[in-house]
Each structure stands twice: as structure tokens, then as C-alpha cells.
Amino acid sequence: MSVDAGRLLWALSLCLDFSARGVGRHHQRVAFISLSIADEMGLGDDIRTLLFMAATVHDIGVREWGEREILQRLEVADPWEHCRRGCDLLREVGFLKPVADTVFSHHDRWAGPNPSGLTGEAIPLPARIIHLADRVDVLLPDGGCVLEHRAAIVKQVVSLAGRILAPELVDVFSRVGERESFWLDLVSGFLSRRLDEMGSGIHIRLDLASLEELAALFARLIDEKSRFTYRHSQRVAALAAEVGSRLGFPPEEVALLRVAGLLHDLGKLSIPDVLLDKPARLTPGEALLFRQHPYYTYHILREAGEPERLPQWAAYHHERLDGTGYPFRLTGEKLDLGARTVAVCDVFVAMCEDRPYRPGLSRSEIEAFLSEQVRGRALDGDVVALVLDVTRELGEALCAV
Numbered sequence: 001m002s003v004d005a006g007r008l009l010w011a012l013s014l015c016l017d018f019s020a021r022g023v024g025r026h027h028q029r030v031a032f033i034s035l036s037i038a039d040e041m042g043l044g045d046d047i048r049t050l051l052f053m054a055a056t057v058h059d060i061g062v063r064e065w066g067e068r069e070i071l072q073r074l075e076v077a078d079p080w081e082h083c084r085r086g087c088d089l090l091r092e093v094g095f096l097k098p099v100a101d102t103v104f105s106h107h108d109r110w111a112g113p114n115p116s117g118l119t120g121e122a123i124p125l126p127a128r129i130i131h132l133a134d135r136v137d138v139l140l141p142d143g144g145c146v147l148e149h150r151a152a153i154v155k156q157v158v159s160l161a162g163r164i165l166a167p168e169l170v171d172v173f174s175r176v177g178e179r180e181s182f183w184l185d186l187v188s189g190f191l192s193r194r195l196d197e198m199g200s201g202i203h204i205r206l207d208l209a210s211l212e213e214l215a216a217l218f219a220r221l222i223d224e225k226s227r228f229t230y231r232h233s234q235r236v237a238a239l240a241a242e243v244g245s246r247l248g249f250p251p252e253e254v255a256l257l258r259v260a261g262l263l264h265d266l267g268k269l270s271i272p273d274v275l276l277d278k279p280a281r282l283t284p285g286e287a288l289l290f291r292q293h294p295y296y297t298y299h300i301l302r303e304a305g306e307p308e309r310l311p312q313w314a315a316y317h318h319e320r321l322d323g324t325g326y327p328f329r330l331t332g333e334k335l336d337l338g339a340r341t342v343a344v345c346d347v348f349v350a351m352c353e354d355r356p357y358r359p360g361l362s363r364s365e366i367e368a369f370l371s372e373q374v375r376g377r378a379l380d381g382d383v384v385a386l387v388l389d390v391t392r393e394l395g396e397a398l399c400a401v
């Protein structure tokens with residue numbers, strides 16, 4: 001089994017773009033602008049590939065929504081924290097290591113000074129291109145006809161040449177910006193297809209081990225959003241993989257279960273930070289925001305196109321066999337063994353953990369709750385029995401994950 005890295009990064013970039021305004025497509029647009037500049041320059045596939053990968057994750061180091069808002073300003077006094085963190089995170093994933101330095105330098109000013117110590121031509125070319133593309137994106141209007149704004153956007157970009165942005169790239173961009181279609185591609189609903197067309201030539205296939213590494217990186221972003229969920233996704237992944245192998249899943253599917261566990265709460269990046277640590281029960285309105293997260297998990301993973309079962313296994317973890325779950329209100333016949341496994345593992349791990357409004361529950365309380373769920377036909381009895389066996393055996397080892 002292997003996965004198209006480009007499509008996967010393209011899809012996962014969406015979860016880096018949640019804000020109070022919903023799902024943005026900042027990373028996708030920056031990738032599109034970057035490739036448009038690269039094509040105007042006639043750059044080869046190697047550098048286009050690196051540029052594409054770096055652009056789709058360039059702001060991965062942003063910790064909070066507030067930080068993202070600040071980066072929306074045209075000139076940011078101190079953007080370096082997310083550059084450093086992004087670089088550190090990307091160094092942990094084998095196939096993304098080559099883009100770490102580019103991400104570190106994606107706000108480097110042409111004339112310096114920069115934390116990298118680099119200026120001018122010494123700043124890596126992909127970083128210079130992404131910096132320009134990133135600034136173009138923050139200048140795009142929220143609504144109205146983009147073509148009315150393009151002259152003003154180009155003028156502002158030109159005003160940064162030589163001080164903030166590379167002068168020769170600003171010239172290239174000015175030529176790209178002459179095409180109406182460039183601006184319309186950015187704001188119309190055809191961006192995905194346009195990028196698919198431009199992305200021909202960018203082909204990296206990931207094996208399952210690399211997919212797991214990438215999933216672990218995103219699991220870390222999800223879990224670190226709240227001290228209460230610290231390592232939650234890792235634990236669900238480890239438990240689901242162990243249960244899957246005892247259910248007789250072949251090794252590839254066990255690995256996929258692990259990836260599903262790592263990514264099941266991907267959509268939680270859509271929940272405002274203040275709610276994740278709220279030291280009280282959520283209001284009904286706030287609880288509805290939580291209910292959105294598996295919906296986003298599903299559709300973000302669907303955008304990746306493959307592995308085919310991943311969206312279901314990851315996103316159906318709040319569905320229940322009796323149709324009382326959310327957000328799709330599926331019933332048992334639509335929930336296969338993989339989806340049932342991730343659902344039970346998620347419940348078990350969540351109940352063990354402290355939450356802002358309650359401490360972790362005891363083993364007997366969890367067993368009583370799960371038995372009740374099996375009696376009510378909400379959770380799968382065989383999977384629950386296996387989860388209880390595995391956790392009884394692994395106990396401390398699982399908590400140490």
C-alpha cells in the first residue's frame with residue numbers, strides 16, 4: 001500500500017487553516033501562487049516538488065489561532081516563533097526533512113536581518129518564493145471581485161521589493177499577475193482541480209511507515225492543543241492497532257488502524273483553543289462546535305483520496321451502532337469492524353483520562369459504562385470484550401505510550 005504524498009499534504013493542510021471564519025485555504029493558495037511563480041520561471045520538477053511540499057505545510061508551527069491572525073498582517077514584526085517550531089516539527093518526519101530549512105526561512109527578509117543569518121540570494125529560493133506567495137495571499141480581499149483589487153495588490157508587493165521580498169521574484173510575480181485567470185483560479189471553486197493540473201510532475205509515493213510518521217506529526221498538533229488530551233491520539237492508535245491485530249487484521253490494515261487512531265480527532269483543530277481547556281461543562285452552543293470535529297476529520301481525509309478506508313475508520317468514532325452517534329447518524333450495518341474498533345478504543349482512552357470538568361474514571365466505572373453501552377447496542381460487544389482484555393494485560397504499558 002502506498003499513498004500520494006502531494007494529495008495527502010494538500011488535504012491535511014486544510015486542518016492548519018481553521019480560524020474563527022471556518023476552514024480557510026491559505027496553505028493551498030500559497031502552494032498555488034508558489035507553483036505559478038515557479039512555472040513562470042521555468043523551474044524543474046525537483047524544485048517544484050520541494051516548493052509544493054514546503055508551501056502546503058509552511059505554517060505548521062503556528063500554535064494558536066491568535067498567532068495566525070497576527071500573520072495575516074502584511075508586515076509582521078516578529079514572525080519567527082512559528083518558523084522555528086515548524087522547522088523542528090518537520091525535521092521529525094523523514095520525507096519532510098528536506099523542506100525544514102525552507103520553512104525556517106519562509107519569512108526571511110531580503111535585506112535581513114534574519115534568525116537564519118541569511119540575506120538576499122543566500123536565502124533558499126523556495127523560501128523566497130513562499131514568502132512572496134504568502135504575502136500575496138494575505139492581501140487577497142475577503143469578498144467582491146478580485147480583479148478590481150489586483151492592481152493594488154501588485155503595487156503593495158512591488159513596494160516590498162528589495163527590503164522584504166526578492167526583487168527579481170517580484171518582477172516574475174508582476175508578470176504572473178497580468179493574467180486574469182491567475183486571480184480567478186485563486187478565489188474560484190476550481191483551485192483543487194487547477195492545482196491537480198499544475199501538480200503533474202510532483203509524484204512522491206509514501207509507504208505505510210512514512211504515512212504513520214506523518215500521521216504522528218499531526219496527532220501531536222492535535223493532542224498538544226490541550227493538556228488534557230496530551231497523547232490521547234497516540235494512545236487510541238496504540239490500542240486500536242493491538243486490538244486490530246488480535247482481531248486478525250492483516251499487518252497493512254493494523255498499520256492503517258494505527259493511522260486512523262492518530263488522525264481520528266484531526267477535526268478538533270476546528271475547535272477554538274479556549275473551549276478545549278474550559279474548566280467547566282460546555283454550554284449547549286459550545287458542545288455543538290465539538291460535534292463538528294468528526295465531520296471535518298472525514299472530509300479532510302476524503303480530500304486525500306486514499307487510503308480508501310481511512311476516512312471511515314478515523315471519522316466514525318462518535319457513531320454508534322444504534323444510530324445515536326454523530327455526525328452522520330450511521331447504524332451498525334454501515335460501521336465495519338475497523339470503525340467499531342476505533343470507536344471503542346476512543347471511549348476507553350477518553351474515560352481513563354482527566355477532563356477539565358472531571359477526573360479520569362476508575363477501571364470498574366469504565367467497565368460498567370462499556371457494558372451498559374453493549375447492552376444498549378451502541379458499541380460492539382466483541383470489540384469491547386477485546387479492548388477490556390488488552391487493557392487489562394497492557395495496563396500501565398498502554399498509559400505510558
Ligand SMILES: [Fe+2]
Pocket residue numbers: 058059071079082106107134
Ligand atoms: Fe508563516
Ligand SMILES: [Fe+2]
Pocket residue numbers: 026030058059071134
Ligand atoms: Fe502563511
Ligand SMILES: [Fe+2]
Pocket residue numbers: 264265293294317318
Ligand atoms: Fe473525537
